[in-house]
Amino acid sequence: MHISDMEYDKMVKKYSPNSPIFKNCLGAFFIGGAICTLGQGLINLYSYLGASKLDAATLTSVTLVFLSALLTGLGLYDDIAKVAGAGTLVPITGFANAVVSPALEFKAEGYVLGLGAKLFVISGPVIVYGACAAVLYGAIVFVMGLV
């Protein structure tokens, strides 16, 4: 059977929706893994330059946040995210993207209630629940320590 490119495209379109999860997971695995590997490279670099273990990890987070913010500003992060799905969401670069993206989009609504407020539209809940879960943990440790 001979099929033209156009017919082949049609067949691909027809059958690909049946297994998007596998394809999505593949994208998430490779791009998420690549971002973490870049992070490992940065940790090794900062450790090599003399940073302590904790400082190297912190500097790595800051560097990844910067790169993600820049790529988001250039409109490139969303292009990668289309292929990567959770691969660009779950790493800390996804957190930075979630800060920059709404801030940029809502700049037109003003610098205070537009940019300033929307900066926290997704990162706010992350900080609220993350910090409060940690406070709860700290309180439990304290109470248990007293007993």
Added chain:
Amino acid sequence: MDYLKAFIVGGIICVIGQILIDKTKLTPARILVGYVVAGVVLGALGLYQPLVDFAGAGASVPLSGFGNLLAKGTLQAVQKDGLLGALTGPLTAGAAGITAAVLFGLLVALIFKPKDKS
């Protein structure tokens, strides 16, 4: 070797997120909140740090690693300052990441123009 471990473990943590998105229709915001809280809980139980020790950035770069960092910082603060440490610990540990995101977020949003939705 540490690169391979970071790649595989980091990749798997992201795949879990992808499966959650595809199977449960959780929004990205809920996924992020879930990862941080899961990181705090696993960190509190002492289960996450061994993964960081094994996989390095593969476990610390995903947002669950950020949660683990909050739990770790809180424990240290409570050990040092008592109950007050429970209040100061979490955001002290997360300060660099959060402040960097806010700072670069502001700068990028000021400098760049929103991309046209096409």
